[in-house]
Amino acid sequence: MFSLEGITTNVQDWLFMKFNPTLALAIECVIVILLAISLFAILGLVLVLMERKVAAHIQIRLGPNRVGPGGMFQTVADTLKLIMKEGLVPDMADKFLFNLAPFVVMMVGMLLLAPIAFAKNFQIWDINIGVLYISSVSSLSVIGILMAGWASNNKYSLLGAMRSGAQIVSYELSAGFAVLTIVVLTGSLQLSEIVNAQQNGWWIFKGHIPAVIAFVLYIIAVTAETNRAPFDLAEAESELTAGFHTEYSGMRFALFFLAEYINIFIVCAIGATLFFGGWMPLHIGNWEAFNHIMDYIPSSVWFMGKTFFLIFLIMWFRWTFPRLRVDQLLNLEWKYLLPISLFNLLLVAVIAILGWHF
Amino acid sequence: MYNQTEIIKDTSELGAEGELVINMGPQHPATHGVLHLVVTLNGETIKKIEPHLGYIHRSIEKMCESLTYRQFIYVTSRMDYLSSHINNLGCALLVEKGMAIEVPDRAKYVRVILSELTRIASHELWLGAMAMDLGAFTPFFYAFREREMITDIMEDTCGARLTMNYIVPGGLMYDIHPDFQKKVKAFITQFKSKVNEYEDLVTNNVIFQSRTKGVGILSAEDAISYGCTGPVARASGVSCDIRKIYPYEVYDKVEFDEVLETAGDSFARYMVRVKEMNQSIRIIEQLIDNIPEGDFVGKTKNVLKLPKGEFYTRVETARGELGVFVVSEGGTTPHRIKFRSPGFSNLSVLNHIAAGSKIGDLMASMGTLDLVIPDIDR
Amino acid sequence: MTNEEIKEYISSIAPAATFDETGEWLNVLLEPAQLKPAMAALRTGMMQMNYLFCLTCIDFKTHLTMVYHLSATTHRQSIVIKSNLNREQAVIETVCDIWRTAEFLEREVFEMFGVDFTNHPDLRKLILEEDFKGYPLRKDFEDPINMIKL
Numbered sequence: 081m082f083s084l085e086g087i088t089t090n091v092q093d094w095l096f097m098k099f100n101p102t103l104a105l106a107i108e109c110v111i112v113i114l115l116a117i118s119l120f121a122i123l124g125l126v127l128v129l130m131e132r133k134v135a136a137h138i139q140i141r142l143g144p145n146r147v148g149p150g151g152m153f154q155t156v157a158d159t160l161k162l163i164m165k166e167g168l169v170p171d172m173a174d175k176f177l178f179n180l181a182p183f184v185v186m187m188v189g190m191l192l193l194a195p196i197a198f199a200k201n202f203q204i205w206d207i208n209i210g211v212l213y214i215s216s217v218s219s220l221s222v223i224g225i226l227m228a229g230w231a232s233n234n235k236y237s238l239l240g241a242m243r244s245g246a247q248i249v250s251y252e253l254s255a256g257f258a259v260l261t262i263v264v265l266t267g268s269l270q271l272s273e274i275v276n277a278q279q280n281g282w283w284i285f286k287g288h289i290p291a292v293i294a295f296v297l298y299i300i301a302v303t304a305e306t307n308r309a310p311f312d313l314a315e316a317e318s319e320l321t322a323g324f325h326t327e328y329s330g331m332r333f334a335l336f337f338l339a340e341y342i343n344i345f346i347v348c349a350i351g352a353t354l355f356f357g358g359w360m361p362l363h364i365g366n367w368e369a370f371n372h373i374m375d376y377i378p379s380s381v382w383f384m385g386k387t388f389f390l391i392f393l394i395m396w397f398r399w400t401f402p403r404l405r406v407d408q409l410l411n412l413e414w415k416y417l418l419p420i421s422l423f424n425l426l427l428v429a430v431i432a433i434l435g436w437h438f
Numbered sequence: 439m440y441n442q443t444e445i446i447k448d449t450s451e452l453g454a455e456g457e458l459v460i461n462m463g464p465q466h467p468a469t470h471g472v473l474h475l476v477v478t479l480n481g482e483t484i485k486k487i488e489p490h491l492g493y494i495h496r497s498i499e500k501m502c503e504s505l506t507y508r509q510f511i512y513v514t515s516r517m518d519y520l521s522s523h524i525n526n527l528g529c530a531l532l533v534e535k536g537m538a539i540e541v542p543d544r545a546k547y548v549r550v551i552l553s554e555l556t557r558i559a560s561h562e563l564w565l566g567a568m569a570m571d572l573g574a575f576t577p578f579f580y581a582f583r584e585r586e587m588i589t590d591i592m593e594d595t596c597g598a599r600l601t602m603n604y605i606v607p608g609g610l611m612y613d614i615h616p617d618f619q620k621k622v623k624a625f626i627t628q629f630k631s632k633v634n635e636y637e638d639l640v641t642n643n644v645i646f647q648s649r650t651k652g653v654g655i656l657s658a659e660d661a662i663s664y665g666c667t668g669p670v671a672r673a674s675g676v677s678c679d680i681r682k683i684y685p686y687e688v689y690d691k692v693e694f695d696e697v698l699e700t701a702g703d704s705f706a707r708y709m710v711r712v713k714e715m716n717q718s719i720r721i722i723e724q725l726i727d728n729i730p731e732g733d734f735v736g737k738t739k740n741v742l743k744l745p746k747g748e749f750y751t752r753v754e755t756a757r758g759e760l761g762v763f764v765v766s767e768g769g770t771t772p773h774r775i776k777f778r779s780p781g782f783s784n785l786s787v788l789n790h791i792a793a794g795s796k797i798g799d800l801m802a803s804m805g806t807l808d809l810v811i812p813d814i815d816r
Numbered sequence: 817m818t819n820e821e822i823k824e825y826i827s828s829i830a831p832a833a834t835f836d837e838t839g840e841w842l843n844v845l846l847e848p849a850q851l852k853p854a855m856a857a858l859r860t861g862m863m864q865m866n867y868l869f870c871l872t873c874i875d876f877k878t879h880l881t882m883v884y885h886l887s888a889t890t891h892r893q894s895i896v897i898k899s900n901l902n903r904e905q906a907v908i909e910t911v912c913d914i915w916r917t918a919e920f921l922e923r924e925v926f927e928m929f930g931v932d933f934t935n936h937p938d939l940r941k942l943i944l945e946e947d948f949k950g951y952p953l954r955k956d957f958e959d960p961i962n963m964i965k966l
Contacts, residue, residue, distance in 0.1 A: 139579040235460045239482070239797075309573055310645055318468040318571045319797050402645050403573025405798035406482050492943035500953055662866050662889055665917030676889060683892060748839050748896075750870070750885065761870050763885075774953075776872040778885075786920040815943060 084202040084380055112204055116193050120342060127341040128155040130388075131395055138399040159334065167330035170233060177231035182328070182335035184224035189342035191217050195271050196349050199359050199380035203272065210271035211263055214350060215256050218305070221343065222248040225307075225314060225324050228336070232327040240323025243406055244307060244314030250413040251304040251311075257421035258298035261290060261428040262354045271353055278357035281364075288436070290428045295355045297421050302347035303394055304409070306340065310401035313409060344391055352386035359383040456480055464493045468571050468801050471811030475788075482796045487789040495815040502775040507533050507742040508607065510772065515601035517779060518813035520560040521755040523596075524553050526605040528753035531686055532762045533607040535751055536744040542733040545609035546687045551622065551725050552595070552604065553687075553753075554718040558629070559588040560756035561711045568708070568805035569640055572649050577640050584632060587625045594618065607742060609735030622726050626719055636712065650704035654791040654803030657702060664790065665783035668758025669710040670807055674702035680754035692724045707806035743770055757781055757808055781813035817863075817893055825862055830854040841885075843896045848882075851899050852909040855884070858897075859914045864888050865895070868915035871922065873929040875955045880906050880929060901931060903954075910936040928953040 091111070095104040129144070129152065136143025144151030169175055195210040197203040207213055222245055229241020263269055265287055266277045277283075283291050304311035315323030325336045352358060359379035363371045404412070430436075458479040464472040472493035478486040498517060502510040511529040515522035527549055534541060562585040566578030589599040594615040596604040604611055615621075640646055656666070661674040671678045679696040681689040697713040699706035744766040752761045758780030765774040784807050792803045819842045826833050830850045836843040846854055858865045870885035884897040901908060910933040912918040922933045923942040930951040933939055941948065950957050 135575070139576050140583065141579060235458060239458075239460075239479075243482075312573065313798075316573065316798070318573060318801050321467060399576050400639075401574060402569060402643065402649060403798070404645055405649060405796055407796060408648060490942075492945070495943045497952060659866075660916070663916040665868060665915070665921075678889070748843075750840060752869075759869065761885075763870055763872065763883075765874050774872075774874045776870065778870040782920065782924075783917050786917055790916075 084199040084378075088202060116190060116204070119193070120190070120338065123345050124338040124341055125155045125159070127345060127391065128158070128337075130391070131341075131398075134392060134395045135399050138396070162334040163331055165330035167332050168327075170327050172233045173327065174231040174233065177227050178327075179332070181224050181228035181231060182332045182339070184227060185221055185339040186335050186342075188217060188221040188224065189339050189346060191220075192343075192346045196346070197271055197275055197353060197358050198383055199378070202359075202380070206270065206272050209269045211259055211269045211274070215252070215259060218255075218343075218346075219248065219252050221339070224339075228328070229324040232324070234327050236320040236322070236326045237324050240314045240316070240320045240326070243316075243320075244324060246406075247307070247311065247313060247409060248305055250410060251301045251417075253301075254297050254413060254417040254421050255301035255305055257418075257425050258294040258301060259350075259354060261287070261294040261425055264425065264428050264432050265291070267432075271358070275353060275358040275360055278360050279363070282355065282357040282360070282362075284355045287428070288431065290424050290431060291355065293420065293424050294428070295351070297417055297424070298351055298355070299390070299393065300417065301413075302351065303397055304413075306343045306347060306394075308340075308344065308394055309398040310403050311409060312398075312403060313406055316403055318403075344394055345387065348390035348394065349383070349387045351390050352383065356386045356390075357382075358386075457485065468804065469811070470567055470809065473785075473809060473811050473814070477797075477800070479797070484793055484795055484797065484800055487792055487800070489785055489788065491785075491815050493815070494812050496812075498816045499775050499777065503772055506770045507744060507772070510775065511605060511607070512601075512603045514777070515603055516812060517777060517816055518755055518757060518760070518781065518810050519600055520563060520810055521556050521757065522600065523556040523592075523602045523604065524753055524755040525760060526603065527553060527687075528751055528755075528760050528762045530605045530607050531753065532749050532751040532764055533742060533744065536747075536749045536764070536766065537607070537738075537742060539608045539738055540736045541609055541687075542736055543688075543730045544732045545734050545736070547725050547729045548610060548614055548734070549605065550687050550689065550692075551722050551729075552592070552602070554721045555588050555591060555622070555625075556602075557756045558715050558718050559585050559592075561715050562588075564711060564756075564805075564808045565636065565640070568808075569646075571801040571805040572646065574640070574643075574646070577636065580632070580635055580639060584625070584629050587621075587628060591618065591621050591625065594621065606735060606738075608738040609733070611735075613734045614729075619726055619729070622722060626723060626726075629715075629719060633716070641708075641712065647705060649798065650708060650802050650806070651701075653704045653795065653799045654806065655701070655703045656787060656791050660787070660790060661702070664787040666758070666787055667780050667783065668754070668756070668808075669697075669707055669714060670758065670784050670787070672697060673699045673706035673710045673806075675700040678759065680752050680759050684752060686751075686753060688725070689721075692721050694718075694721050704802045704806040707808075711808070741770060743768065744772070752778075755780060757810065757813065758784065777816055779813045779816060781808075781810050782816075785809055785814050817891065822863070822893070822895060826854065826858075829857040829861070839896070841894045841896050843898060845898045845900070848899050848901060848908045851882075851897070852911065855897065855911050855914055858886060858895075863893075863895075864890055866890075866915075868911070868917055868921075869894075871911075871918055871925065873925045873931055873953075875903075875929065875953065877955050879903055880931065882908055882925075882931065884911070906931040907934060908932075909934050912936060927951070930954070 095107055133143045144154035147153045147157045169178055192214060194205040195207050195213055225244045226241045229237040262283055265283060266274045284295055307314045325333055328336060359382050361374035361377060361382050460477050462477050463469040463474040474490040476488040477484055498513050501513055511526050514525040514529050517525055562581040566581035569577035592602055593599050595618050596602040656674050658674045658676050661671040661676050667678050675698055677696060682696045694717045697710045697717060699710050746766055746768040749764045750761060752759050760780060761778030763776040764772045767773040792800045819837060822842055823835050826844055830846055832847055834845045865886040865888050867887045867889055869887055872883050874881045874883060880901040880903055882899045882901060887894040910922055912922055922936055925931050926933060926939055927941045927944050928951060
């Protein structure tokens, strides 16, 4: 059966056979970096096309359909255009920070890839504080956005960046609490442990209603955290033209654009890991035959399927809802989501202590 | 590299302490054209809005002074391009009133049907654009699906999709297309079956309601004082439908309701326009099967000369009351012509209703005022 | 209300007013100095003219005429108030404290005809650029660059 685990083990064995351990490790690092970067590029292309196709479907139109079969190479052409375009830096901008900002945002995305389990035993870094690592690193992206807004020396950018700051800092809380409910249920911060704990059923089924509530909270909070509509206040295009990236063009803009989609992928991957069992196939109780059939589907397909389902959900939001106003956005978090998530965490703690979950 | 503190020191001199002045427009996604608003902000809160106009000022009033009474009608298509047919109608009515030209019934019926189709098309476009201002992109495409049918009808009958130029003093330029009635009926069926999609997508949306309810409240007294007309005033409970008060053409023969709301907020303005579309459908339904046979244009002289004096007509465009005021010295061209455009008065209320609210509210208020910039600048 | 009653009422508040009934509506010609008090009386007094639906100016080459179209949302009777101004020194008092819509309309008349509205809160150019010379809607306006003569 096809498995990514087999490939990685073979490659590692071969490397350690041929080279001394230090060199083998170095080569592995290079391979991982290359893989991460190519994953970035491919994800960017796929997700942008997916977004445009989903939007087109919702908006009763066809979407890109000229470049390549079914418009498949549209994003490739767009990327090529963005690379060729002149990257303009405004005269009065803080040039150092202006150039740094897109890379900060990108780097946060790259760092977040590390602990994600893409398939069975296929993980860059199985860190034992995986969840903590993710929630701490993901909040760094706001620095990149603030940097971009400030350095552009544009009032729209500044307003967008300030909105984004308030928004990400607020919604970080709900996202964190939603993640914590699963940590409480599992009793571990390690992502591989969390996945393994869902061997006999995903947390969204096992964790009763509190897990469902946590999932809803998580989806709302991460939609806000990735600055996606209906929470796209930082780039609210009818209000602030393009918000924090108003002054960006060419490849720097493309990096922001890419980072947005990578962030969506990452938060959805984490959501899938926490609530839908990551790469774990769908197992139902003791239906042995059914479970065996499910096992034949490769774990990477399970992971990607779940992740893309969540990504579709977030895209669906974007093309359906109008944007919230900034005070409504903060009200929603501080007056509704935060108390609910605190109460929910308490409930989950009771369930976990009394062992009521399956 | 510039020192950041220096740059901020520079800009802070523009306003008082804690004020941020931003130029919204002339190129801005929400101003739908070349409106330039100088907005003074305190954080996210708007302190003052100052419109700067004139980016699309073509001095239509001055141009009309050198055009004959047959010609000047078609310049007005370029004022409020979304209700160009109704603008043309207003001017033609003025010439017909001034010279006492008899208009055949067939022309009157077709004029009213096309006016109402224009109104629906205008409201459809507004619906999409306004939802877009609030960050929802999808309603735009739904609204354009129906609007496209109207523009197709216009293309068949008038030869143009936007600036129709179908009216001549005394009637119509040519007869309606043979498929006209069939296509209009098909449109009515389509519209009626699809209008509930707007309800699902926009009206009943919780976020949409929270963004528009209680935002940009305009009282009835202020609406009258600022000269607001059309859906903007009717949402505040001011009865101002010219079709009801001063019926022209065949509006006195058809049954329809003047849509009135009382809240005066953005949501009320939204509801007035959505309900108005249904009323327009009602008017068209009553007329479409009864278009009388006969001439489509009355007998007129080749050279039109308005008698000396002053003439004023008003029509209800999609945005409100369009007044045409002509001062004639008895020649073939007007001495002075003034268009009382609804958008100009509706814009003047913007500072009043949006000051003190958030930037997001400005979009809701401005969106529901339904500003068409060439109509304001003329 | 008949035209006779209106005439009687306006004569009582502005004795020098002259009337013209040839048009569609009753035209009242007032002296510029009388205009403001008469307008205030029309707004608040018996007539309750709360709706100023058109405010403009006409250049008759010998003089400018300010035209105010007034109506009321209650009784829907329209009257036209006019006032002749000197072309060289066109000054009239603003009515924008009576009808708010006049603020923008007067700014337009100010830049297009060069009529100076006293006590106007914000009399600046609205449509034309700040440094525009001349009054485009006057009959004698000549623009050496952009003028198109027919």
